[in-house]
Amino acid sequence: MSPDHRSTYDVIIAGAGPVGLFLACELGLAGCRVLVLEQGDADASVLKRLPFGLRGLNLPTMESLDRRDLLEPLRARMGASDASATVPWVDGARRPAGHFAGLQFFRDMVDEDAWPWRADSATEMLAVTMADVEHVLTARASQLGVAILYNCGVARVAASLDGVQVDAGGVLHQADWLVGCDGGRSTVRKAAGIGFAGTEPEFTGYSMALHLDETNPLCPGRQHTATGMYTYAPPGTVTMIDFDGGASHRTTPLACDHVQAVLRRVSGTDVVVDAVELATTWTDRALIAASYRQGRVLLAGDAAHVHAPLGGQGLNLGIGDAMNLGWKLAAVIHGKGPSSLLESYGQERRPVAEQVLDWSRAQVPLLRPDAGAAALRDVVRDLMDTCDGSTYFAGRVWGVGLHYASLAATHPLIGHSAPDMMLADGRRLNEALRSGRPLLVDFDPADSLAEIAGGFPRLDYAIAGMRFDPGLAALLFRPDGIVAWADSTSDHAAVGGAVARLLDPQLVA
Known part of the structure; x- marks a missing residue:
């Protein structure tokens, strides 16, 4: 592909499952030209409907959907199937909060004050079907101009320094970037020569x-x-x-x-x-890609990591990949960020995947058919009957502990998902993030930082309607809702310098 050749698409995504579709929506929101290639047909597989298609959405996933105005359409879509009423582990008088290897823990034992960065944000989880998720995401992707071709799986990939060529159904498609969201047996991953290693199955x-x-x-x-x-x-x-x-x-x-x-x-x-x-x-095999990127090819979802569906973490992990990757890839495509920005995708998401794989592996010993496993289940039940134990399990299962340690943290909120606070204009924070742009929130309207924000044309600005942390003067949020910077000073020069250092002006211009 010659340097002056204009590709047909900015990005080709292999796979029209929830991860590929969510990523397509993120890129479409940013104005990218996107093609999704799906080897199956447009009708959702019966395995994606009740009862086997039932999944639980954790808090980061629900926040991601809300930040793109997809959560309420999904709730409306679910109304007809009433998926939430069919969660198999919801029974008995106490209100379940989740499970580990089938062992339930309960809400009345969970201390939600253990996560101060939540700032009283909701901690409800949601039961959905894969079919409902795909329906909502497909509709949004179409609204954003994303092209989706069904019965058109990737057969061959040819990548160069400046683009990719994909053979799908005998037709050649060209793009600047290719993202494999095509499952654990990913054709894209294999074509890119990316290793896939981990632990082999026991059952x-x-x-x-x-x-x-x-x-x-x-x-x-x-x-x-x-x-x-x-x-x-x-x-x-x-x-x-x-x-x-x-x-x-x-x-x-x-x-x-x-x-x-x-x-x-x-x-x-x-x-x-x-x-x-x-x-x-x-x-219960648990495998992870050696790298999430090889040149112009990237991986997300099951193409990057697979594990047993114990605890239903796979969908959440994949949506998190797409939310993290989308704004970064769009910035690179539009020349608002360096190609090296994509390296932070793997640096941030791979440790999260490794934690989920270990969480999946840890459940296998509890399922083994022997006396040791039975004794271990009793020990875990005893731990779950304590406040500290239930709070620990809830933090892991709900995804409350999501944190990107790669961000330089000078404040406890940095690297965490944003608390859904109220803003002075009556919107929730998640609503203010629906543009897909970075957001600066000012906690001191008497000393407004709007002038500083005005120096960054694609940086959104809002005034907080509540002060959940008396020491905060301002918060800077990435497009995915992760806190990129927090500080207690309202000195304009200090705030402006911090924003300039943390946000390359080209990234938001």
């Missing part, structure tokens, strides 16, 4: 909709047995784990005889499976 997990004989002996709920674990929701929804080293994942047809044999072994019963209506397998 094969099964999610199934079955027709069972009327003499069905399975016990409803989660059952740990001498050979594995299964969860049964009448009349025929079964999830089970078989500690076979992952041998049956994508190697054995999920026919009636195989499913029945494994279910009998795991449950220790003579259950009869009359028919398999729907079945899929998964494992």
